[in-house]
Amino acid sequence: MPRRDLRNNRYERADDRPLPGAGLAVRLWRWRTEIALLAGGGTAAVTVAGALRDGDPWPLLVLLGATAALATSRYGRSWSAAHAWCLVSRHRIQRVCLETRMHTRSGRIPLILWITPSAAGEKALVLTRAGICAEDFAAFSGEIASACYAREVVVARHRHRAHLVLVEVIRRPEGPGPVVGLDRFYGRANWSTLHPSGAAQEEPDTGPGTKPFPLAA
Structure with missing residues (x-):
């Protein structure tokens, strides 16, 4: 069998048990972008909610404007x-x-x-x-x-x-x-x-x- 055959298995497993799960640090690294997006979205939501509670509509308008720019422009x-x-x-x-x-x-x-x-x-x-x-x-x-x-x-x-x-x-x-x-x-x-x-x-x-x-x- 060629060394780099598409189905070449470099080692055989004695059984079909699942592999050990990745550690916390590895999981955080793999999902770093999604975590950052969730954190950013949560921060924006809290900021907008606080501003609306205080009667300031500008944070909401800025957020809606940025979202609309991404959704309506071809580049966005x-x-x-x-x-x-x-x-x-x-x-x-x-x-x-x-x-x-x-x-x-x-x-x-x-x-x-x-x-x-x-x-x-x-x-x-x-x-x-x-x-x-x-x-x-x-x-x-x-x-x-x-x-x-x-x-x-x-x-x-x-x-x-x-x-x-x-x-x-x-x-x-x-x-x-x-x-x-x-x-x-x-x-x-x-x-x-x-x-x-x-x-x-x-x-x-x-x-x-x-x-x-x-x-x-």
């Missing part, structure tokens, strides 16, 4: 949808790691350090655990694409830091426009795209942001 709707997809992809990638055994024996999965919208979908910067590498993500790219409701997934490994993996969820053709998301900080020439078999597609290291990032493995 696109921005909201793009970041909502980031939340969906983050949790779906984490679920794939659990379901496909891309985790340690103790049940620890790779950390998604950052996920941002991109011109074609979303890009996630992943920190792997001991025993997991970029080739594992490339081998399960089909499962990740299916879980994220996407067209395809492209996996890239950092040239100098093998523990950093870039997972690009592609939902649509990449259109013209400025460089967005992770490319602004890490550059495109610092990554080597991996085929589903695990083979790397190298590019000359000529500096950040000078070479295009391939969209197809």
